[in-house]
Amino acid sequence: MLERARRLLEEAGADEIDRFDVPGRGGGEEGEGTLRPEVERLIPALQSGSLFGGKRGVMVVDAHQLQAAEVDVVVDLTASVDGETVVLVFVADGSLPGALGKAVRAGGEVHPVKKMREKDAVDWLGHALRDRRMRLDAGASSALLQRFGSDVAALGQALDQLAAIDGAITADDVTERFQNRPDEPMWHYADAVAAGNTGEALRRLSDFLTHGHPLALLAFVENDLKRRALASSAPTVEVFAEWVGARPDHYPVTKAWRARTATSDDDLRRALDAIARADVTLKSAPEAVHRLTMERLTVALCRWYSTRGR
Secondary structure, rough: HHHHHHHHHHOOEEEEEEEEEEOOOOOOOOOOOOOHHHHHHHHHHHHOOOOOOEEEEEEEOOHHOOOHHHHHHHHHHHHOOOOEEEEEEEEEOOOOOOOHHHHHHHHHOOOOOOOOOOOOHHHHHHHHHHHOOEEHHHHHHHHHHHOOOOOOOHHHHHHHHHHOOOOEHHHHHHHHOOOOOOOOOOOHHEEEEEEOOOHHHHHHHHHHHHOHHHHHHHHHHHHHHHHHHHHHHOOOHHHHHHHHHOOOOOHHHHHHHHHHOOOOOHHHHHHHHHHHHHHHHHHHHHHHHHHHHHHHHHHHHHOOOOOOOO
């Protein structure tokens, strides 16, 4: 999304580009006015053109996190943007707040960006290797995807560094050079657990804990497990969908419904009890034991989630 936004600004003739990141709920600097300081800095940028006399590009990242009072101010400001001195792009993961979305649709253009999945990253990597005439063995390709996930911009930068290596690039070349972990959705971890793939689940856990908090992952797994329990009790998918307040064709509903027979009732109860005990541990024990708690829980869940079919 960020690459697309920057490209749109450059195509519109912006000589310089200023980026403003909207903080999430409860985040950001403390301010005294209605606007958070990060958003307040946007005002002079929208009211003045480039310092060099051309167009000024303004990129507002995570615009879906604007608060109601901030939306009102930003909407008023966008009405005065003439396009000759300032070009404005909002980057949002999802829908823009109502009034802002309406203003953008009325006076601008909407450019949807398809969410990149790991499968898409595999295809992208194959094309990038052919274009660069680079040779990676299978282990190196897997290692790159483990390090960077679906972040193709970071993958491209990694390939730029690896291009200096003579001959075929190996997995060791990748793991020795790059130590980062991808910031991926939690459902990658949940899918590995559901498949009973302990090694993959532990790797996904390690990746997530590099960027996220274990309580967030625990809440996600608990919700997934409760959906499974409801699905196993529901007589039909329509009834199950009504219980969870969603449409029968909603993907999480159909996914839980297909998996409803994978886990026995006894193992569902064991898993829910283990999650409750892990929650208490994470909230009361020192942080040093959090990773160990989640690793032990992961191993147990991998065993319980798919015992019925074994």
